[in-house]
Amino acid sequence: MPHIALVTLVVRDYDEALSFYTGALGFELVEDTDRGDGSRWVVVRPRGTEGTGLLLARAKDEAQAASVGAQTGGRVGFFLHTEDFAGDHARMTAAGVRFLEEPRHEPYGSVAVFEDLYGNRWDLLQPA
16 A cells, blocks of 8 residues: 545535635646536645545535534644745735744744635645
8 A cells, every 4th residue: 555545625615625725725636527416526636746635525414514624623634745835835825825823944844834715724834
C-alpha cells in the first residue's frame, strides 16, 4: 500500500465546494462524474501533484449535514504543503480565504491556520 489515494470531505454543495477548492485554493479538478442517483464523484487535489486527493461528497442526510465543517472536532485536520509560503498565503488571502492567525515561523517551517468555506481548519505549511 504505497499511499492514501483519497480522503472524503463532506460538503453542503458540490459546486460551491468546487468553486472554493479550485478557485480560492487553486486545486485542480481530477474527476466530476454523475453517478446517476443525484450524487457525483468529485475529486480535487493540489495542482500538479499525483498524491492524495479530496473526494468532495455532498451530505446525504441530517447526520452528515451536521458534520459539515466540523469533521475534525475543531482541530486542524488538513495540512497543505507549499514551496512558496508567502506567495500562496498572499494569493489565498486575495481570493478571500480566511486565515485565523498571522503567519508563524516555527522550527519545523512557516505556517498559518486557515478555514475552508465550511469552517474546517487547515494548515498552510512550508516545511523547513
